[in-house]
Amino acid sequence: MMISGPSLVLFLFLVPMSTEMIRKECGEDIEITTSGGTSEILTAAVLQKYDGTKPKPFLSINETHESSCTENGTFCIQFGDGRRQITLTVHSVTFQDQGKYALYNDTNITEPKIIFIIVTGMCEPKLSSSTDNLTCEVDVANTYKSTIVWMDKHRKIYRLKTFPKNVTEEVVTKLRDTFKLTDETREVDICCTVSYVGKKEEKQNCRIRPSHVGKVEGTADNQNIIILPVLLVLGLAIAVALYISWRRRISFTQKNRERTLSETGLMEDHQAENLEGAPLETLQRPQDQV
Structure with missing residues (x-):
């Protein structure tokens, strides 16, 4: 019997669906495996995410593409x-990832795997910088009585901000605070430390000394890439110059030695010539003369 139109929609709602509730701390990984329930080889699967009551395609795989991930690599099937x-794998789940999902494959088109992801706790703080400021942002399950503390690595506190209870009905899960740098704090390692009231846990993110704030990220690496070849060329040039200088010094020494030897030889020849032309009696010993 073929079911179509409104009857199909009603049928889908009446069929009991496999549901799984997953509760994870922010930053943890999730892995869920589903099977077709038979020995059949699967040819396709689709992961949908609910926006309100409407599911929207999120990821899909088929015989050609056997795996698929979101652009940021968080979700993969x-x-x-x-x-x-x-x-289904979820890497480092955050509060933005929580919600309702449906996972379909060839054998459960009418009864998809329904997944509810619930995120708790606190995520890792994120630091950003400008010329004169550091900004700390962190997602938490409840902002009430949570605290952002700016301190150095020796736990000297420079600024503390406690977040009051939210007076509106809007759900707020993000803490944010900006720290203005001074001459003193530019010379130390500054940390954003977040205390979450729910479990009294604490997470911290430190950065390099704020004296480097304002530089474009990666600039130091680019400078190193440029400087290293220059230093190598300079070192090679110095080595060549020293070698040439050494060769010249050796050559100059050899020439001086040859000149000295040459002059010594001429002097000896001159003395020999004088001896050859001298009278015989001058060559005789005084005791040989009568």
Whole structure:
């Protein structure tokens, strides 16, 4: 019997669906594996994310593309066990990732795997910088009585901000505070330390000395890439110059030695010539003369 139109929609709502509630601390990984329930080889799968009550395509795989990930690499789905299973992986889940998802494959089109992701706790603080300021942002399950403390690595406190209870009905899960740098704080390692009232836990993010604030990220690496070849060329040039200087000094020494030897030889020849032309009696010993 073929079901179509409104009857199909009603049928989908009446069929009991497999549901899984997953509760994770911010930053933890999630891995869920589903099978087709038969020995069939799966050929396709789709992950949908609900926006309110409406599901929207999120990721899909097929015979050509056996794995697929979101652009930031957080969500991935792929075939497993000889294409008889589908594995959903969520890397470092955050509060933005929580919600309702539906995972379809060839054998559960009418009964998808429903996944509810609930995120708790506190994420790692994120630091950004400008010329005169550091900004700390962190996602938490509840901002009430949470605190951002600016301190150095010796835990000397420079600024403390406690967040009061939210007076509006809007759900706020992000803490944010900006720290203005001074001459003193530019010379130390500044840390953003966040205390979450829910479990009294604390997470911290430190950066390099703020005296480097204002530089474009990666500039130091680029400068090193440029400076290193220059230093190598300079070192080679110095080595060549020293070698040439050494060769010239050796050559000059050899020439001086040859000149000295040459002059010594001429002097000896001259003395020999004088001896050859001298009278015989001058060459005789005084005791040989009568």
